[in-house]
Amino acid sequence: MSQTEHEQSAQERSERERPQQDRPANAAPLELLTLLAAGVADLAFDQLRQTADRAQHVMRRSDLKELLTDGVVELRKRGEVATRRAGVGAENYLETMARRAAERVAAEGHSCA
Numbered sequence: 001m002s003q004t005e006h007e008q009s010a011q012e013r014s015e016r017e018r019p020q021q022d023r024p025a026n027a028a029p030l031e032l033l034t035l036l037a038a039g040v041a042d043l044a045f046d047q048l049r050q051t052a053d054r055a056q057h058v059m060r061r062s063d064l065k066e067l068l069t070d071g072v073v074e075l076r077k078r079g080e081v082a083t084r085r086a087g088v089g090a091e092n093y094l095e096t097m098a099r100r101a102a103e104r105v106a107a108e109g110h111s112c113a
Contacts, residue, residue: 061067 058064058067
């Protein structure tokens with residue numbers, strides 16, 4: 001490659017790179033943020049549309065009352081399981097039986113030793 005050809009190719013490269021250099025330094029991150037925001041908005045709207053479609057389908061059901069009753073029963077059962085797991089609900093069965101046995105022994109007048 002001659003000196004003239006080398007200079008011409010270097011000049012062509014610099015002309016291709018110049019539009020990128022003329023952009024503000026924060027243009028790429030701003031473009032990325034814009035694309036990310038558009039993607040999140042599209043995802044949110046798609047989920048909202050799917051939820052609305054499901055709600056319309058459910059509202060058209062003839063057994064809506066039974067469906068709601070089953071849902072309430074299921075949520076109550078889940079709540080009971082969750083409170084037992086967290087230790088908020090009823091006492092442990094063995095603790096309850098031990099307390100009853102201790103009360104029975106105390107009522108009979110025997111000591112628990």
